[in-house]
Amino acid sequence: MSCGEGGSVEKYREAVAQWLAPVLNMPEAEVLALLRLPPDSSLGDYALPCFALARTWRRPPQQIAAELATRLALRPPFAAVVAHGPYLNITLDDAVLSREVLETILAAAEHYGEGREGQGKKVLIDYSSPNIAKELAFHHIRSTMIGHALKQILRARGYTVEGINHLGDWGTPFGLLIAAYKRFGWDAAAEVEPIVQLNALYVRATEEAARDPAFAEEGRRWFQRLEAGDAEARRCWQWFVEVSLAEFQKVYDLLGVSFEHILGESFYEPYIAETLEWLQAKGLVKESDGACIVDLSAYDMPPFMLKKQDGTTLYSTRDLAALLYRKRVMGFDCCLYVVDMGQSLHFRQLFKVLELAGCDWVRDCHHVPFGLVLMKDPDSGRWVKGSTRKGRVSLLKAVLEEAIAMAREKIAASNPTLANPDAVARQVGVGAVVFNDLKNRRIKDVKFDKEAILNPYGETGPYMQYTHARCASVLAAAPVTPGEGVDYALLREPEERALVRKLAAYPEAVASAAREWEPAIVAQHLLAIAADFNSYWTRGTKDARVRILREQDPATTAARVTLTAAVRTVLRNGLRLLGVPAPDEM
């Protein structure tokens, strides 16, 4: 079942054009192109700006709008046509629209918002992709959740999507790590989690390499041995991978994120040789200062490195092999890389190399960049990129735990009788961190502000969840089943009219998010729905006539309960796409 593509208000656009065309003496297509959305739904559902007409009609646009308003004979599904300055505003009949929208949502339920424009198309998304031997830092939330949300959003629009966690598990750093392990050993008796110890060893290895060239050389040799398949090196490395993956999995479980493929860079190691030969055969490989490169100077880009002087490969080489593997073995119609914008040059180079190699399919590969998480540098007071070495990072797990603790405290204070406070606290805490990351356009840098992340008030995850729980709570107390014997004409309050229209526009918001690879479009749309619903709900506490549940007015109650059910469905569906849990109580 696939529902709501285009949206209900959209559906009537053509009817508007048909209606206006004869009066304007213009072809329908042209009228359609002129139609706009009024800034506020209280003004109308469609607007015809009359500026363009003013030129040909040689009259002020205000006059044209006024005249059109009198010349148009009202007919269903239109309820009003009025001139508003230079605009002609057209309003749909509330009963017709509300019925259409709410019945669609009720019938589609968890499928509302889905579409089929992606049917038959396979998308691969590379996301999360942390480096092993280090704990997940806060900034890993970005690729992980943006990628996860895009996966859900694209699936909702009919695409077949597979997520790939492209672990950074290969390269010189792991040679250094082995060297450090051999030199400094391991304290098996220590009461410290293996990942923490591994992380410490990693930091020590990097420091040592910077200080001592001999140690750096030792590390490079270990990586050479690793790449050559040396058993001892391999054994160490394998253990690093296991420790890291076990740790990552804990965080992924907390976030509700999973992958169809977890394949590290190491996985493509066996394909490196053939990839290089293939590029060689294309005549693209050049030797330069003892290294292997693809010269991209003709395209104003630095060379693409394939092999270092010491003969070992780089992440660029492995990315190349990985993409070829993805195309050849996994297959895709579109391959997305959800990676921070600091790597845009790398991807431009990567795609250019494949283009030069004659791979026309590379135009289906896209870097989906996002802004960096900036940390406040205590010395300069400036916002700069985080750095493990300088201790300028927060661990993702720690932030999540703090958020959960915040939620737990809030529950204890506000809702002490809640049945399963710990489970809900986990949902709310995680939701707070996730929504905070997805609510703004991904390209914006994120200034790490723990106060903002943990704040449960305002435009936040808890706000969205709270609104959802409010809907659930009203529905639990409702004496009627949503959608049964409803007189849709009773939904006349301004908030009701606005909500119906925003609910109607939800599928289009999901479709836009899928087109632009931008989860924030969904988040912002949900935020607007929640704001309207909360205003509506609160007005009901002051004015009994606006209450959703009215014992003395079953007909109005039935209509409002139906609207509430639809709001809840859309909030729940949207939050699910974003990876934000939606508890019924909190």
Next chain:
RNA sequence: GCCCCCUUAGCUCAGCGGGACAGAGCAUCGGACUUCUAAUCCGAGGGUCGCAGGUUCGAAUCCUGCAGGGGGUGCCA
């Protein structure tokens, strides 16, 4: 030096297939809980949409230049 991204209220942002008075949240101040969860809502103050040009009947939105900030820029990933 060169390349990419960002610049809208004190702070964080939305709005950007041009169009109706530039909207939220946080913070500040003032209000609303015997009634469907106040993690809510209502109100107030606060903005020459970085600057300068250009296109247009009309520009926060499109184009050019400049400035500030962030990032990248051949052997890290």
